[in-house]
Amino acid sequence: MTEKNLLNSEISRRxxxxxxxxxxxxxxxxxxxxxxxPSAPTAEPSxxxxxxxxxxxxxxxxxxxxxxxxxxxxxxxxxxxKVVKLDGNPNHPHSRGMLCPRGQAGxxxxxxxxxxxxxxxxxxxxxxxxxVRAGWDDALxxxxxxxxxxxxxxxxxxxxxxxxxxLIQTQFENLLKAYGSPNYGTQRSLCFNAMITSxxxxxGMEEPGRxxxxxxxxxxxxxxxxxxISNSESQDLVAAISRGAKLAVLDPRxxxxxxxxxxxxxxxxxxxLAFYLGVLNVIVTEKLYDEAFVAENTVxxxxxxxxxxxxSPEWAASKCEIPADTIRRVARDFAAAAPHAFAHPxxxxxxxxxxFQTSRAVAILNALVGNWNQPGGFFAAAGEGGGIELGSxxxxxxxxxxAIRLDGVPWKYPLVPLKLGVFQEIRDNILTxxxxxxxxxxxxxxxxxxxxxxxxxxxxxxxxxxxIVTTDISxxxxxxxxxxxxxxxxxxxxxxxxxxxxxTVFIRQPAVEPHGESKSGLWIFKELGKRLGLADFFQYEDExxxxxxxxxPLGISLEALKAKGFYTAPSDPAAExxxxxTFNTPSGKIELASETLRKxxxxxxxxxxxxxxxxxxxxxxxxxKMAQHTQFATHxxxxxxxxxxxxxxxxxxxxxxxxxxxxxDEAWVESAGGRVKVTVHVTxxxxxxxVYMAPGFGHVSKGLTTAYGEGVSDSxxxxxxxxxxxxxxxxxxxxxxxxxx
Numbered sequence: 002m003t004e005k006n007l008l009n010s011e012i013s014r015r016x017x018x019x020x021x022x023x024x025x026x027x028x029x030x031x032x033x034x035x036x037x038x039p040s041a042p043t044a045e046p047s048x049x050x051x052x053x054x055x056x057x058x059x060x061x062x063x064x065x066x067x068x069x070x071x072x073x074x075x076x077x078x079x080x081x082x083k084v085v086k087l088d089g090n091p092n093h094p095h096s097r098g099m100l101c102p103r104g105q106a107g108x109x110x111x112x113x114x115x116x117x118x119x120x121x122x123x124x125x126x127x128x129x130x131x132x133v134r135a136g137w138d139d140a141l142x143x144x145x146x147x148x149x150x151x152x153x154x155x156x157x158x159x160x161x162x163x164x165x166x167x168l169i170q171t172q173f174e175n176l177l178k179a180y181g182s183p184n185y186g187t188q189r190s191l192c193f194n195a196m197i198t199s200x201x202x203x204x205g206m207e208e209p210g211r212x213x214x215x216x217x218x219x220x221x222x223x224x225x226x227x228x229x230i231s232n233s234e235s236q237d238l239v240a241a242i243s244r245g246a247k248l249a250v251l252d253p254r255x256x257x258x259x260x261x262x263x264x265x266x267x268x269x270x271x272x273x274l275a276f277y278l279g280v281l282n283v284i285v286t287e288k289l290y291d292e293a294f295v296a297e298n299t300v301x302x303x304x305x306x307x308x309x310x311x312x313s314p315e316w317a318a319s320k321c322e323i324p325a326d327t328i329r330r331v332a333r334d335f336a337a338a339a340p341h342a343f344a345h346p347x348x349x350x351x352x353x354x355x356x357f358q359t360s361r362a363v364a365i366l367n368a369l370v371g372n373w374n375q376p377g378g379f380f381a382a383a384g385e386g387g388g389i390e391l392g393s394x395x396x397x398x399x400x401x402x403x404a405i406r407l408d409g410v411p412w413k414y415p416l417v418p419l420k421l422g423v424f425q426e427i428r429d430n431i432l433t434x435x436x437x438x439x440x441x442x443x444x445x446x447x448x449x450x451x452x453x454x455x456x457x458x459x460x461x462x463x464x465x466x467x468x469i470v471t472t473d474i475s476x477x478x479x480x481x482x483x484x485x486x487x488x489x490x491x492x493x494x495x496x497x498x499x500x501x502x503x504x505t506v507f508i509r510q511p512a513v514e515p516h517g518e519s520k521s522g523l524w525i526f527k528e529l530g531k532r533l534g535l536a537d538f539f540q541y542e543d544e545x546x547x548x549x550x551x552x553x554p555l556g557i558s559l560e561a562l563k564a565k566g567f568y569t570a571p572s573d574p575a576a577e578x579x580x581x582x583t584f585n586t587p588s589g590k591i592e593l594a595s596e597t598l599r600k601x602x603x604x605x606x607x608x609x610x611x612x613x614x615x616x617x618x619x620x621x622x623x624x625x626k627m628a629q630h631t632q633f634a635t636h637x638x639x640x641x642x643x644x645x646x647x648x649x650x651x652x653x654x655x656x657x658x659x660x661x662x663x664x665x666d667e668a669w670v671e672s673a674g675g676r677v678k679v680t681v682h683v684t685x686x687x688x689x690x691x692v693y694m695a696p697g698f699g700h701v702s703k704g705l706t707t708a709y710g711e712g713v714s715d716s717x718x719x720x721x722x723x724x725x726x727x728x729x730x731x732x733x734x735x736x737x738x739x740x741x742x
Contacts, residue, residue: 114704159439221258227239416598481704635697652668674719
């Protein structure tokens with residue numbers, strides 16, 4: 002999309018500016034500086050496809066990738082002061098010597114000509130693109146003064162803080178807690194709230210680990226591991242398939258993962274729950290479950306058995322449109338392969354209002370076949386943050402917070418963990434001003450302008466803010482509508498807090514000097530904390546001192562850690578070979594029936610919860626990941642843009658023909674939230690009642706010269722539906738009409 006295609010979205014520049022009437026920032030500061038563009042051309046290499054790395058290097062730096070949240074180990078190869086090659090670290094369990102396309106393209110992010118080089122302060126209307134360059138002292142002084150003004154006038158709760166999942170998240174949370182705000186927005190409710198909440202209520206843990214070694218049968222529910230690459234797990238899946246493991250993929254789209262499956266189950270959107278209720282019916286009524294395991298390690302089986310007895314495969318087939326015989330075959334084959342079998346917990350499953358119940362049904366299915374602590378089954382994963390005990394930076398206690406949260410946790414969503422929250426509810430309550438009005442927003446490594454559904458609402462919410470500050474490496478759409486933009490050093494230019502995986506600790510360290518005047522998050526938070534009167538919460542001299550305090554209990558030097566990239570502590574012999582089951586639930590067992598759910602007014606066991614039907618002329622709007630991009634963050638990367646420059650909409654040949662659409666034609670796509678013009682891709686790889694658009698395109702920031710206006714944004718179409726138990730955003734519940742342009 003050029004000024005490209007912006008009119009295709011029917012959110013014109015005039016409309017953006019009409020919603021952006023905030024007062025231009027800091028008159029006294031602005032007078033010191035001249036207007037500048039958000040970025041300026043640079044002679045540094047962009048990572049274009051014609052560039053080939055040398056075969057010898059001055060040095061190799063062990064660090065970690067941040068092109069997605071998987072955080073693979075990376076070896077950055079440096080020559081003449083520049084990173085010229087990235088390889089996977091064979092000693093890191095997430096990379097094992099390999100990187101995905103995004104990880105390989107990290108150099109193009111590092112040397113993106115649109116990288117932010119220095120702090121910027123808005124001069125003019127929000128979204129107008131008028132900025133002045135500021136020094137760090139002036140920029141941080143101004144940010145602190147505005148945050149303190151909001152705190153004094155309205156209370157600390159009037160300031161929202163939001164970020165994505167990252168290694169410095171603990172220090173970001175340290176800033177918001179020290180400031181005294183309860184309002185914390187993460188991307189989790191847009192991704193995996195339903196999965197985590199259901200696992201907590203079933204197993205007492207967020208997400209079980211999966212053992213692919215020895216697995217014989219895998220069911221994936223909307224989890225496209227071979228396209229939306231989670232490096233090590235994608236490697237594990239490919240290896241399991243090559244060893245003969247059977248794979249069933251439940252997905253309305255024929256994805257790359259479905260292409261490798263033994264059976265593709267093109268489920269009707271929103272009815273994954275019906276499929277699993279039918280599978281549970283077969284497992285229970287035919288007594289295919291592990292009776293000994295269920296009797297010893299679960300509670301609530303009798304109630305579950307009575308409930309699922311009504312959901313026969315024929316009943317399920319009438320809802321999910323998977324034949325009853327196929328449902329029986331999948332259930333029987335899965336049970337026959339058990340305990341060396343698992344149904345993957347997924348991340349977003351059906352993405353409907355009933356997603357929590359679907360995730361509960363998946364968790365219960367795994368419990369019934371007794372796959373815990375079995376090869377090819379589930380185990381209690383320590384994950385990141387488990388194992389090694391790191392040292393901590395001293396700090397005083399946080400101030401007491403009395404204000405309720407804007408996202409409704411726990412007063413509206415009592416079962417949602419505080420650290421997950423309900424991000425979209427924050428945005429909606431900014432618009433209503435209830436239970437109180439927010440006035441400021443601190444956004445770190447996040448892009449709510451693109452990630453939240455109904456972009457018009459997000460723009461309107463921004464217009465209600467007195468002050469918005471964004472910290473990122475580039476001028477993303479959220480930064481474009483901010484008052485101050487602080488440039489962070491990229492993952493190849495900075496230290497972050499250490500990552501712990503089991504009994505091993507890994508370091509992210511700079512491979513080259515930061516671009517322009519960009520700084521690490523550790524430096525930014527410390528300097529801002531001093532100006533906010535919170536210096537006692539950031540008691541480290543610099544980034545290296547912070548890490549030295551972390552590794553103090555380990556008896557190792559920072560120099561040794563940097564040289565090797567990791568440190569493995571001696572394992573605890575007493576813990577080796579442990580097989581005892583520990584489930585942190587009220588009963589101490591796997592809860593097939595949950596009294597916690599019952600007491601909160603929800604069904605104790607999964608029951609059918611039908612999705613709203615689509616009208617005869619409507620399609621379910623599906624979204625999903627791809628190998629070439631990560632969420633909303635990589636579309637300005639020139640290497641990745643070459644491979645996936647836009648996002649044509651998938652549509653099945655039959656409804657396409659009825660609308661006179663051929664492959665490559667343009668169509669208007671409209672929901673109750675907006676209207677966009679998009680190129681169509683006619684394919685039999687999707688159900689006839691659904692269309693699909695890859696997320697993350699349609700950027701409106703002119704500070705992204707590669708991504709600006711390319712493709713369309715699904716956030717202009719998706720509506721806001723919040724699942725009532727977990728607070729998960731139900732993106733796919735949005736229905737759209739399609740007409741030829």
